[in-house]
Amino acid sequence: MNEYLAAEIIRDLDGSDLCVDIHASNIYLTEIPQIRINELHREILLPYAREANVDFIWVHGASTVLESTLAYSLNSRGVPTLVVEMGVGMRITKAYGDQLSDGLFRLMHKLGIWTGPVEAARSPVISTDPGEVAFLNAPVSGIFVKTLSHGAAVREGDEIGRIIDPLQGVLLCRVTAPADGWLFTIREYPVVDQGSLLARILRREEAHTDEA
Incomplete structure (x- = not known):
């Protein structure tokens, strides 16, 4: 069928x-x-x-x-x-x-x-260049709390979000931008496993748009 x-x-x-x-x-x-x-x-x-x-x-x-x-x-x-x-x-x-x-x-x-x-x-x-898109994956499991919204222009090292231990409330890691660019995807669902996709960044200084 x-x-x-x-x-x-x-x-x-x-x-x-x-x-x-x-x-x-x-x-x-x-x-x-x-x-x-x-x-x-x-x-x-x-x-x-x-x-x-x-x-x-x-x-x-x-x-x-x-x-x-x-x-x-x-x-x-x-x-x-x-x-x-x-x-x-x-x-x-x-x-x-x-x-x-x-x-x-x-x-x-x-x-x-x-x-x-x-x-x-x-x-x-x-x-048009696959290398322009950076994929950010969770290095550890936990609760992801985003710092930025999709559409934001970012600089290398800017904090995009944090992963928190849900049982102890301690910070497990800060998720940062690997390069200057444009945050066009961001995770909304907070529960993450190691390897879960957190964000995508277009590696371009001029890439920008209004935040949603």
Whole structure:
């Protein structure tokens, strides 16, 4: 049944001019509005992504592409597909919804579907180098208490959060930025195990946006 449903979804979407696959993040993390695309379809997707009114466009290397995803399947079949990530899983962030709605009208205008007025698009930060993104993982288990919010500009050594021992209340470690950049992902769910993802930073001095 699952295979049949997946096949019917693909058949229904096949031949579309554009598909926008909209996600919240997972329940553990909060994300700034961003579009993730893979370098295999970069030339086709980047012009569309620039119109979508997001803050960040993250171009993944081909080796990180998940072949089981809807976006990969549709892009492989010639249907341009953008993947949008924003907010926190299982929640609606109204401001982000409004922001993306303006972007969807711009995309429809680009495709000739909408002839009404559109808002000016934000100028997104674009990352095409996998080495620009730093992943911060928990060195110990405990309770993570964030110091900064996603969207903050950080300097190397800035404290992003702390991991606390839940039984004794003592500080286990300070989580600091490994480089100057832009905090575009931060953990919301406080319970962490060693190795849990805590944050992502784009290594750029000029990367910045308004805090959510």
